[in-house]
Amino acid sequence: MARTIAEIQNEILDEKGKQPSLNGLTESKTSIWRLWVNIVATAIWIHEKIVEKNALISRPHTLNWYRDQALNFHYGLPLTPESSNNMSLVWKDGSYQFDTTNLNDDEIEKSKIIKYCAVSEIDLETILTPNKEPKEIFSDYFHNKVGVVFIKVATEKDDKISRVDVSNELFAFKEYIAKIKDAGNLVYITSDDGDILKLNLNVYVDPLTIKINPKDIEYYQLKSLSRSLSAEETAKLAAYGEDYETDAVNGSLILKPEEFPVEDAVKNHLKNIEFNGAFVKTYLVDAIQKAEGIKIPILKQVQTSAAKNPNSSEDSGLSDVSNIEYFIPNAGYFDLDNLVIDINYIPYTFYRDNQ
Amino acid sequence: METIKPQENQNIFDISLQEYGSIEKVFDLLEDNDKFDLTEDISVYKELKVGREAFKKDIVEYYNSRNLKPATSISEEEQYLLDNFSGIDYMIIEDDFIIY
DSSP states (O other): OOOOHHHHHHHHHHHHHGGGGGGSOOOOOOOOHHHHHHHHHHHHHHHHHHHHHHHHHHHOOOOHHHHHHHHHHOOOOOOSSSSSSOOOOEETTEEEEEEEEEEOOHHHHHHHHOOEEEEEEEEEEHHHHHOOOOOOOOOOOOOSSOOOEEEEEEEETTEEEEEOIIIIIIIIHHEEEEHHHEEEEEEEEOOOBBBBBEEEEEEEEEEBBBOOOHHHHHHHHHHHSSSSOOHHHHOOOOOOHOOOOOTTTSBBBBBBBTTOOOHEEEEEEEEHHTTTHHHHHHHHHHHHHTTEEEEEEEEEEEEOOOOOOOOOSOOOOOEOOOOOSSEOTTTTSGGGGGGGEEEEEEOHHHHHTOO | OOEOOOOOOOOOHHHHHHSSGGGHHHHHHHHTTOOOOOOSSTTTSSSSSEOOOOSSSSHHHHHHTTOOOOOOOOOHHHHHHOOOOSGGOOBBBBBTTOOO
8 A cells, every 4th residue: 555645745844853954944834845755755656556456456466367368258149260369459558358348248248158267287298198187186286396377267058167269268278378378388178068977876765855756765775775786685686677767756855846856956066066176075975955845865876078079979988986074076077967876765764663 | 527628728636636635645646536646747638537536625615715726737838948948048158058
């Protein structure tokens, strides 16, 4: 915070008081030397204000700065198929800015296509070996001391989080970052479809609140067992066949048949994980626990994989991550449309067993 | 925020003095008008946004009650006179006024 003119002036006057050789000066309030003190103080004040303002608008290029810049990316309408971005980047006031003249606020807001962005600094090795299994990360340790600025972005389409269109938008965005970044920095930008997630749950539910078709109960119970089944049980389960269809109403609320508390809780939880936030098993269980009529939710199996690359024909297989307490989805988010939740509903009837 | 039109020969400091009673508001004034440059001339045709709280109310009152408008920027004639250092008044005998 810059000092006021009066403060600077007082400091000069204090300093003047310490100099005995200046005692001879007149004490008049309108003396010429007081006027000079005022002029010098004003000059120093203006200098301080300018320095302050410069410090305010010049920002160090931290990870947060990269994030702000990414979110501030404007994508214009292509004039011709060849031009990827017709909104020109102009050098103004010491930084690159988008030329938004002739655009109203709505149009400017609409041209900001990057809605989600996560920036981190990762080891170069991580990029060189892309198809790694997800694993728990404790801290970013730079193995070879070569850090890369890693930017994950996503946009919103039809109110759903989605990847940035690769051919035009992502290309323009990469050009933009290349222009504004610090010289010599390595910046790696990705935007992928949401990760595939497959959950396998055993849920003990209150049979008074949640509907379960009685014919499915034994099937669910057999499937939920984690111990190795006896010969008799195996035969029973096999009798149901591979493509046994459970009743579609299973898991819905008795009073509101259109609501499925467990599935809704899972979807809601996944939706509310912040972009590039970790999927934490315990948090998911906590979220399901809070749903109506749920007694004991048990997360049996978690499988995940990065979304299939549209250019590659092969499907990257699901990898079992049940033993990992938390992991960060590759794309930064999960594809909720392709979410598979396999739930075994078991009525919570322990109070009877104890009798 | 209200707007005012500057008078002839007023600069941004004069406006700050006239509206807020001190030049210490000059940076706020710049900010309100999306300007960055202190030394840029202001135009009599372009309105300036003002309307923050005065820094020194008594001085604003003084200017208002006497209908004074400070205008301290250099006029074109003054600039012309400053730029052309020539003629009898500006020459010094035996320095740049030498008779051979």
